Amino acid sequence: MSETYRLAELKDAENLLEVTYRAYELIRELGLHWPAATADLALIEDNIATNECYVLEVDGTIVATITLSKEEEIKKISPLPFIKWFAAHPDYSNRGYGGKLLDWVEEHIIAGQLGSTAVTLATAKKHPWLVQMYERRGYERFMELDQQNGDGIMYLMKKTLIDKPQFIQRG
Template structure:
């Protein structure tokens, strides 16, 4: 059947809860207070209805998810589109599927539909590999904050999705 990229539906909520819970095990072990890490079915259903929750299906099975936030509190930090709740089913991690879904959302949704040349996300300084992973994907830190919730330093990262034109000065 191949790969299908689509918006999540309420009928996907139980599957998304399972994927997210298993994918966020390290987040819980690090003591981070991310809503997705301890979500219940009601919170996943709310995420699907409140935001734009996208999934990647392979052969009819959802294996990755990412959310484009529509929540107002995020807009206080940045006017740019903000992605969150990024998770890949552990059996499919490190196989490139998460990167494919992130690329698809950046290209087709954020740049293509919204027309935004940039996107933001947040992650914790104390996570052992997320900051570096996003930086390898072209994200750059632009804000450091401590929400005083026990998570420690959080980074807001931004990525430019289109190349800015280079002006050549001719002499």
């Protein structure tokens, strides 16, 4: 079994649409207004082109995806890197693939390439297990928001990745 971590490409959009749509079924059932939950092909393609969308492939099949946001609006809330659109294909659930991809992005991209000491994300208070899952992974709530869109309280969560920035020696 081979595992490949990489940036998504536009040719991956249809597969990512299926993964995301299927993974976000509960989000739709809860009535949460998350763009990923009702994304169409054009929105998936825009996410790939605008942000850093990463995937985990197992034997050539995309089983998980996560996006590192490049949106300026997010930086008004927190200057730290912000992850979103995290999804694992339900056909591959309970195999740890989502966690592996999240660990890889935190370690290799956010801490490794960006040299960031922490990362942020947002999730809904009313989701039955996401808040607890992120807390088990070391995330802590640091802000509550209510965008008055019917989603209710959203928690902004932060995880410290390294105690101090790593400096890369060049030359």
